[in-house]
Amino acid sequence: MTTPSETTRATTPSLNLLLSEVALAAARLAEAGVDSPRADAEELAAWTHGVTRGRLHTVRDGDFDARYWEAVARRENREPLQHITGRAYFRYLELEVGPGVFVPRPETEVMVGWAIDRLRELDIAEPLIVDLCSGSGAIALAIAQEVPRAQVHAVELSDEALVWTRRNVEGSRVILHQADARTALPELDGQVDLVISNPPYIPLTEWEHVAPEAREYDPELALFSGEDGLDMIRALERTAHRLLRPGRWLAVEHSDQQGGSVQRIFLEEYGWVEAGDHRDLTGRPRFFTARKDGQRP
Template identity: 70%
Template sequence: MNLLLAEVAQATQRLAAAGVPSPRFDAEELAAHVHGVKRSQLHTVPDGDFDARYWEAVSRREQREPLQHITGRAFFRYLELEVGPGVFVPRPETESVVEWAIDAVRAMDVAEPLVVDLCTGSGAIALALAQELPRSTVHAFELDEGALAYTRRNVEASPDRARVHLHQGDATQAFADDRGWDGRFDLVISNPPYIPLTEWEYVAPEARDHDPQMSLFSGEDGLDTIRGIERVAARLLRPGGAVVIEHADTQGGQVPWIFREEGGWTDAADHRDLNNRPRFTTARRASL
């Protein structure tokens, strides 16, 4: 075993002791980042090239600083995004939300789909949809200026940037001042804040201490923003258009009820992620 792999083994033990959920992966990812190689190439780093900055990075992760803040990047579906302090780090579970959305739009057989992503954060959802729905136009809303700095850079770096339109504004008031968009969208999608304020102490340190608070918490039951997005989606979607919203696994029995038939919705249902946990709700705007 070369020196770097031996150090990675030690780092794995340290991260595990600190409670990091994926200690081996993180130890390897940090090593790859510091040494400028892929994880699969760690064994090729000569002993003489070992960089002592690796232990600085491990120490930061040991303190539960997010891995993505240390490396400055996050991977989401087929994207590599710039992230860091001030923007919500996209999670793997959101990929299931995007996959459902892509399948739903493709099934609509619309020539040029029109999509709006509310609470876009880093732009992960908006850019993934633009990439995988190549004839789509995606509007993305983000309120926080700190997050928008990352969103803008990610959009500008994307080959699909011409089809992604970024707006600074409250997701629950999207296009409120321009009603020409009402009833035009095929899809409304969101990974909104949904953690109840009462559950602050139970949130993982990586999120609680580093993600923007406005991207995490939303009222006493966590559903304030989702209720606002339901109203926006009802206004923006065309008949037959779809909405998909991520939520906490404890909210699977609550969110579908927000999309009531008397409110003009149909087919409201909850869906499970790859870990078989209820994680997102979908509904369709009733046809006229």
């Protein structure tokens, strides 16, 4: 991959070398179809040069690292930004991620914020939380960090994902379990204050419409869930009802096309009340919450 010509660089005399290269990289990423080309170009420059994005202007021309263009080429080929840098940001966390684990998305932060607010309202000294399909551990770690004295259990099945989960939860209060979310933690039945999950929910029929970053790099186990995408959510309805105390909450993420469909899974006759959808940062339906009401018929 060739780098920009000296002639092109000379057209931006007011910028230092790195900032002009970032502008050119952003144009290349935009042409490749990357959703956030400027932000990704800056993040790659910051990672390559060992500074924050806000300090890019401090990198001297003589310190420009040509490896930047190797990183840009990888992103241009739609390798996830987080796989290139090895880090993902989630609320107040910096997580290690890479091949084999689902990269946490900003949309999920809204659901976690809702969950933290509910836990604070419960005013319980040591609330018990279960994060099913934990992946990188982002949800479990955010709750453990922001809800003092919370007892947080994270459940993940995949050997490949657990490599990253273990790295991220090391030294935290999160208790990690390798288990199937559909049958996990029977020893906690009827004791849990919040069950939360970002499960697989993409229909198998939508494979070709999934963004390359997810389709080619996120594990299929974390993406697809049956013909309509709801197989795991149906299973989680039963798991959550088994785990929760009466009066406690479930929160589960879904696609922006599945709101009404998820509502039909968590029915009042199955022991759920106050059920409803919530919107993400873009105003689209993104996660569903419900409260357990007594015993399942």
